[in-house]
Amino acid sequence: MRLSDLRADLGGPAQSTLRGHLSKLVELGALTRCRGERPSILAYELTPFGRDLLLAAEAAEGWLRLAPDGPIALDSAAAKVALKALVGGWSSTIVRALAARPLTLTELDKLIDNCTYPALERRLSAMRLAGQVELGPNDGSKGRQYTVSPWLRHAIGPLSVAARCERRHMPSTTGPIGRLDVEAAFLLVAPAIELGADSSGTCQVAVEAGRGDSGRPWAGAQLTLEKGSVTSCVAKVEAQPESWVLGPATAWLDAVISRDPERLGFGGDAELGRGVVQGLHDALFGVRSAQPQSSSGAAAEPAGA
Numbered sequence: 001m002r003l004s005d006l007r008a009d010l011g012g013p014a015q016s017t018l019r020g021h022l023s024k025l026v027e028l029g030a031l032t033r034c035r036g037e038r039p040s041i042l043a044y045e046l047t048p049f050g051r052d053l054l055l056a057a058e059a060a061e062g063w064l065r066l067a068p069d070g071p072i073a074l075d076s077a078a079a080k081v082a083l084k085a086l087v088g089g090w091s092s093t094i095v096r097a098l099a100a101r102p103l104t105l106t107e108l109d110k111l112i113d114n115c116t117y118p119a120l121e122r123r124l125s126a127m128r129l130a131g132q133v134e135l136g137p138n139d140g141s142k143g144r145q146y147t148v149s150p151w152l153r154h155a156i157g158p159l160s161v162a163a164r165c166e167r168r169h170m171p172s173t174t175g176p177i178g179r180l181d182v183e184a185a186f187l188l189v190a191p192a193i194e195l196g197a198d199s200s201g202t203c204q205v206a207v208e209a210g211r212g213d214s215g216r217p218w219a220g221a222q223l224t225l226e227k228g229s230v231t232s233c234v235a236k237v238e239a240q241p242e243s244w245v246l247g248p249a250t251a252w253l254d255a256v257i258s259r260d261p262e263r264l265g266f267g268g269d270a271e272l273g274r275g276v277v278q279g280l281h282d283a284l285f286g287v288r289s290a291q292p293q294s295s296s297g298a299a300a301e302p303a304g305a
Contacts, residue, residue, distance in 0.1 A: 001043055003019075003022075003044070022044060029047055029049045030050035031046060049168070049169040053169075055165070060158040061074045062158070064079055064082065066154055067131060081126070081130060082130045082132070085123070085126040086127075086159075088126060089132065089152075090184075092114065092123055094123060094127070095184050096187075099148060099184045100187055100235065102147040104144060105117075105120060106142075124146055127152075131151055132149055132152040133148055133152065153283075154284060157284035160253055160256060161257055163253060164253040167249070167250055182207050182220060186205055186221035186223075189284060190233035191233065192283035193223075193229075193276065194279060194282070195278075196228050199227070199228045199275055201242065201243060201272050202222060202224050202242045203225070203273055204222050204223075204241035204242075205223060206220030207220055207249050208246060208248045217246060221235050222236055222238065242268050242269070243270075244266070244267045245274075245276060247265055248263070252264065255277050255281075256281050264277065
């Protein structure tokens with residue numbers, strides 16, 4: 001689009017503001033400058049990075065629509081508060097700790113070394129106000145425990161789409177996906193998996209080890225299913241699981257986001273394993289009206305478009 005057409009479509013923002021945003025997106029690599037219909041006229045178009053970035057924004061928008069107190073607009077102050085609380089809880093490993101079980105603030109302080117007690121209290125307060133964690137009653141023995149909300153479980157959707165975008169387009173400036181990230185993702189989403197009533201058994205979902213150790217599980221979880229529901233999810237990997245799904249982090253991202261499990265390996269009851277992968281996708285993206293479905297970088301059309 002030409003600058004003039006883009007400005008008209010956006011409702012006539014100040015040219016200096018629009019040019020500033022466009023320059024930042026070009027610098028990031030999300031947009032590129034090109035020639036319009038006439039060689040003398042400059043235009044802008046999305047790059048593959050820009051299309052993946054758009055998918056990440058759509059995933060965040062889909063998650064915000066599921067907020068406990070009603071849909072939140074992506075461009076609102078409430079969205080900034082919710083996303084900031086989510087990122088703070090994730091980066092501080094609060095989310096990973098609570099994904100395993102409810103914990104008091106004192107217990108969290110003992111588990112997490114990279115945050116002071118007051119910082120943990122502030123982040124938990126922000127997450128609670130945003131509806132991402134809930135505070136249980138005081139039972140008089142250990143104190144009030146924090147637990148994750150159903151909405152926080154669905155946050156793995158936008159986080160995974162953003163992680164895939166970073167892996168593809170910002171590898172040199174993005175930290176690697178860590179063991180705690182993998183465990184938190186599986187622990188949070190597993191309880192939301194729903195398969196057919198005839199699906200029962202144990203399945204290990206695991207991410208391959210890093211350099212020079214491909215094909216060996218590094219981080220993951222053991223899922224136990226009974227009649228289509230997950231009855232247990234434990235963050236561990238075994239050498240000889242009953243059934244398993246294994247692959248690198250990038251393959252897992254494509255499988256769960258885009259329903260493209262071809263780069264994953266399956267063993268034991270492969271049908272159960274494939275059902276689990278499909279269940280992870282459905283739990284995160286099946287309830288959205290605008291969900292990322294393409295691993296090639298093409299933006300998905302919203303439902304009803």
